[in-house]
Amino acid sequence: MKQNVYYDFTKEFFTINGCLIEEKNAKHMKVLLTRQMDESLMNRPFYWHYMKKMNREGDPMSLSFKDISIGEEEEGIYLHAGTPKLQQIYQTALEKGYITRLYESINHPTHNLAMHPWLILNMKITFRGKQSKDKILSIGLNLINGAITHNMMELLEHIKLIQKISDYTFPMTPMIKLESAYNRIIQHVETYLTTLDTDWAEQSIQQFNYEKQLLQKFFHSDDIGEEQYQKELDQLAIRYKPRVTIKIANGGLFYLSVHTSQNLLT
Known part of the structure; x- marks a missing residue:
């Protein structure tokens, strides 16, 4: 660099x-x-x-x-x-940049255009175990019809977004409250995670059990005391037991035209 x-x-x-x-x-x-x-x-x-x-x-x-x-x-x-x-x-x-509100730029509309509100959350999914990795998700939920779309930021890459609503356009009132939309996205992500490959978790558990058996042999041979044994066991759990965390990086409320909203769902 x-x-x-x-x-x-x-x-x-x-x-x-x-x-x-x-x-x-x-x-x-x-x-x-x-x-x-x-x-x-x-x-x-x-x-x-x-x-x-x-x-x-x-x-x-x-x-x-x-x-x-x-x-x-x-x-x-x-x-x-x-x-x-x-x-x-x-x-x-x-x-x-944690929270933003942006509008699709509409040039010279021939009549008043409705703008669909979307809640978009960008999040980092962290997988920790024998091996660690991160996965970035960008999820959007349409606050009018509840539709959910992945890769939102990529889909919006070529759409001009501005901080003020364009002339002759109007933002629609959300049918879904933000709190409910947030919870729906989190539930959707949790369900999505259950569809992913779990080999990494199984390998992590196997490695934890193997390391635990080695530690028990040292303990029973009186090489370490009970207190030290528990400390070492806790460290092994931190290092090898599989876990998944979801962290919101940033998000915002995006108002997109009906045409753009429909295209995002096709």
């Missing part, structure tokens, strides 16, 4: 969030933070509390960043995988 990907990401992050960026060259930038970004990144809660109390605008701070290849030529925070400030920026980006 080229080091400048961290620089490029940081530049794009601050541009999207409305910060003023001054670049001396392609590897060094000075960022004038917005008030929101200052509150998120600069750890000055008492200052901003005072500004709000006094009904004053306040003065956001500036930050300078540089690619790690630039050395000591310029002042600034080195941008590499272990930069604490970069990790903080990542976390802020995740928090700001």
